Amino acid sequence: MFRRIAAAVSAAILSVSLVSCSMTEKTAKEVVYSTEVPPKMLFLGDSIAAGYGLEGYTDTDNYHCRSYSNILKDEYAEELRGKCGHTMVNKAVSGATSNDLIEQLRSGELDGDLADCDAIVVSIGGNDLLGIMLDLLGSMGISESGSFDSGNIDFFSAAALLLSIDGDANKALEQFELNIKTIVAELSGRTEGTIYIQTLYDPLEYYTKFKRVTEFSSEKIGRLNEMITENSSCGYKVIDVAADFKGRAGSLTNIAAFDIHPNAQGHELIAKDVDAAFRSTGFTYTTTEYGDRKLSSEGRIAIAGIIAGIALLAVVGLALLIRKKKEK
Incomplete structure (x- = not known):
């Protein structure tokens, strides 16, 4: 009898040793860390975000020019190295309007x-x-070279066109205000990330000789930026690029070559504006961390069984010993 119990306990101990790995486990817990910059960022919109006009840009590749999205991608990849890593996606499309983005x-x-x-x-x-x-x-007779030929301009036609353009611009602005709300609603329904919308700088301020142009541009772009600011309560933060470009269109854009887009220096400045907006917001990321290995519930049950078996063996052995002594 004693031998059979001893054999059973020995077998149990052996089986436990064979499955010892399953008797232990590591505790896992999610840990939230803070970071000043986003682990993943997405750029949307038009040619400004796409990097149009910069060296390395093509209409099928937003990732090989030094646009502000790529500037920040490089900076954040280094800043978040060894932590959560960084991902940048740029789906901006040159020529896109607010209708196109919707x-x-x-x-x-x-x-x-x-x-x-x-x-x-x-x-x-x-x-x-x-x-x-x-x-x-x-309508003002300004050519792509930026020259102005007053001798060939029909001032009556230009005045009539200006009135028509003014009406068209107002209609475009009315539609833009509706569209910006729709864009934010569409984004909010698809992401829990923080939404940022940039204001639009005024490249036509460069034409200081043409007061009619600069006044018209200032009024319409100014109104567009007011709409962006006024509607931020819909659920987004404003990055005021226009404020930093004001009075600097000649040095920060290619307008001297009849191109409204930011040059390399302009993109550097926008990168700083976007970075400042990110850092004033702050972000978090979550990792799964494991503690030291400890007994699992199965392991505790198995060990309790072994202890009980050993105790039973001891009791039976003692009983057999006492019985033998009495028989003598």
């Missing part, structure tokens, strides 16, 4: 990127007014 959002093509994004930066609105602005320049 269609892009509703198509679902951005849903995957938006789902796990920490920050979404939008540059939109310039193309809503761009064609109208260029028509104004043409």
Whole structure:
């Protein structure tokens, strides 16, 4: 009897040793860390965000020019190295209007990127007014070289066109205000990340000789920026690029070459503006961390069984010993 019990306990001890790995476990817990910059950011909108006009830019590749999105990508990849890592996605489309961005959002093509994004930066609105602005320049006789031929201009036709352009610009602005609310609603329904919308700088301030141009541009772009600021209560933060570009269109854009887009220096400044907005917000990331290995519930049960078996063996052995003594 004693031998059979001893054999059973020995077998139990052996089986426990064979499955000892399953008897222990590591405790896992999620730990939240703070960071000043977003682990994943997404850039949307128009040619300003895409990096149009910069060296390395193509209409199919937003990632090989030194645009402000790529400047920040490089900085944040280094800053977050060894922590959570960094991801930048740029789905801006050169020539996109606010209507185009709404269609892009509703198509679902951005849903995957938006789902796990920490920050979404939008540059939109310039193309809503761009064609109208260029028509104004043409009505004033301003060529792509920036020259002005007053001898060939029909002032009566120009005045009539200006009135028409003014009406078109006002209609575009009314639609933009509706669209900006729709854009934010579409974004908010697809992401829990922080949404940022940039104001639009005024490149036509460069034409200081043409008061009619600068006044018109200042009024319309100024109104567009007011709309962006006034509607921020819909659920986004404003990055006021326009304020930092004011009075500096000649040095921060390519307008001297009849190109409204930011130059390399302009993109550097926008990068600083976006970075400041990020750091004033703050972000978090979560990691799963494991503690020291300890007994699992199965392990505790198995060990309790061994102890009980040993105790039983001791009791039976004692009983057999006492019995033998009595028989003597």
